[in-house]
Amino acid sequence: MSRHFDAIIIGTGQAGPSLGARFAEAGMTVAIIERHKFGGTCVNTGCIPTKTLVASAYAAHVARRGAEYGFAVNGDVRVDMKRVKTRKDEVSGRSNRGVEEWLRGLKNCTVIQGHARFQSSHAVVVNDEVLQADKMFINVGGRASVPAMPGIQDVSVLTNSSMMDVDFLPEHLVIVGGSYIGLEFGQMYRRFGSHVTIVEMGPRLIGREDEDISEAVREILEAEGIQIRLNAKCISLAKHNSGVAVSIGCDEGPPEIVGTHVLLAVGRIPNTNDLGLDRAGVATDPRGYIVVDDQLQTNVAGIWALGDCNGRGAFTHTSYNDYEIVADNLLSGDHRRVSDRIQAYALYTDPPLGRCGMTDLEIRKSGRAALAAKHPMSRVSRAVEKGETQGFIKISVDAETKHILGAAILGTGGDEVIHVLLDVMYAKAPYTLVQRAMHIHPTVAEFLPTVLSKLQPVA
Numbered sequence: 001m002s003r004h005f006d007a008i009i010i011g012t013g014q015a016g017p018s019l020g021a022r023f024a025e026a027g028m029t030v031a032i033i034e035r036h037k038f039g040g041t042c043v044n045t046g047c048i049p050t051k052t053l054v055a056s057a058y059a060a061h062v063a064r065r066g067a068e069y070g071f072a073v074n075g076d077v078r079v080d081m082k083r084v085k086t087r088k089d090e091v092s093g094r095s096n097r098g099v100e101e102w103l104r105g106l107k108n109c110t111v112i113q114g115h116a117r118f119q120s121s122h123a124v125v126v127n128d129e130v131l132q133a134d135k136m137f138i139n140v141g142g143r144a145s146v147p148a149m150p151g152i153q154d155v156s157v158l159t160n161s162s163m164m165d166v167d168f169l170p171e172h173l174v175i176v177g178g179s180y181i182g183l184e185f186g187q188m189y190r191r192f193g194s195h196v197t198i199v200e201m202g203p204r205l206i207g208r209e210d211e212d213i214s215e216a217v218r219e220i221l222e223a224e225g226i227q228i229r230l231n232a233k234c235i236s237l238a239k240h241n242s243g244v245a246v247s248i249g250c251d252e253g254p255p256e257i258v259g260t261h262v263l264l265a266v267g268r269i270p271n272t273n274d275l276g277l278d279r280a281g282v283a284t285d286p287r288g289y290i291v292v293d294d295q296l297q298t299n300v301a302g303i304w305a306l307g308d309c310n311g312r313g314a315f316t317h318t319s320y321n322d323y324e325i326v327a328d329n330l331l332s333g334d335h336r337r338v339s340d341r342i343q344a345y346a347l348y349t350d351p352p353l354g355r356c357g358m359t360d361l362e363i364r365k366s367g368r369a370a371l372a373a374k375h376p377m378s379r380v381s382r383a384v385e386k387g388e389t390q391g392f393i394k395i396s397v398d399a400e401t402k403h404i405l406g407a408a409i410l411g412t413g414g415d416e417v418i419h420v421l422l423d424v425m426y427a428k429a430p431y432t433l434v435q436r437a438m439h440i441h442p443t444v445a446e447f448l449p450t451v452l453s454k455l456q457p458v459a
């Protein structure tokens, strides 16, 4: 038995559902297949639940600082992890149900639950049924990487997914991996009341960022009592009476940390190994990411790959932008391309880091003449008023064109304020536009002209 559709979408992450809705509205028949939870990573185990937990952790942190703001909390601030989890589950669950109900309510759209595997380039098998389509869209996302480090089979480790079931306070959470996911969980659990140690193999945290950002984030986390162990080589795990012993072989400090729980946050891998891509003839790179062109088409005509599985982005907004590119190109005759987008993302520590464009290193490597300026948040009045003065703003511009090349705002509101600069970059307007605009007082954004007035040539 087989059914035929105009389009088959595999996965209901951040691209699939919107794509399905747009196709269905255009009158195409669509089958959308999901093997697990509707909404995928962001909705169920990624952005939405973690940012909900970050909000609980922030509230606890502010409550502990009550005296600074002029109020008293009777007794210690204690976090009820069951209620924290319930709040997270409610927010995340609403989104998950919303995606499913939306898809099931769409005319022309058939929702199928099950694992899809390619049978050929234009047919997949789901629950023993063959589904065929002229156009296939792969939006299968990724999962936490669990590398084969020594001892891993002997202990139980947490990932970002299993962390979602935690409704208790780990006494000592050891986080292996000092990048974006590890840092968000680290600060959050420290604020919930756990002892937290972050173990990072590299010489600094968030190694893709500029050194001054890594350093400032390290200082912020250490000031809250988080232990950070860098240059951890040869990480191995073993059972211990108190939980798990993590051997780290660092140049400095004790060679072993004993924690009650271990969270592995060492990267993500694409869900492409169980899709039958070989039967469809779809090419992947050595890490399993589906190879796509600038318009997200794979090497096989009529098959596109969107979201984390194509290796062209690892964020909700990059996956959603993939949907916009594919939908506009196929339905509106547009010529949108991945290479048109400007790198932008945030790290949701407190204060957050908002980033857009190139890093300092990328600018230096590009060899272009640049101007740069840096301004501490301690001299941003809005930050002072809020009592949140950690971090800095830094902006780089092209000395000739005056276009903004890159920026980082590590500071209160940094995840929002960065968009002022990002939109000017998209407008391909010179930075002087920001200087001449009248901004609202008191905001962090009103200081952007001040920062830009300090631009100096980069050596």
Ligand SMILES: Cc1cc2nc3c(=O)[nH]c(=O)nc-3n(C[C@H](O)[C@H](O)[C@H](O)COP(=O)(O)OP(=O)(O)OC[C@H]3O[C@@H](n4cnc5c(N)ncnc54)[C@H](O)[C@@H]3O)c2cc1C
Binding pocket: 010, 011, 012, 013, 014, 015, 016, 033, 034, 035, 036, 037, 038, 039, 040, 041, 042, 043, 045, 046, 047, 048, 050, 051, 114, 115, 116, 117, 139, 140, 141, 142, 160, 181, 271, 274, 275, 306, 307, 308, 309, 313, 314, 315, 316, 317, 318, 319, 348
């Ligand atoms: C802890 C954490 C925090 C994050 N925080 C942020 C953040 O703050 N901001 C941000 O922008 N990004 C964040 N991300 C990244 C973000 O979640 C992902 O980039 C985003 O979800 C990508 O979605 P996607 O569309 O590629 O697919 P996914 O959301 O991963 O969804 C893929 C779906 O496909 C399904 N599927 C897979 N294989 C099959 C198959 N064979 N058959 C049927 N269905 C299948 C899966 O079950 C899943 O539902 C975070 C990620 C993590 C892990």
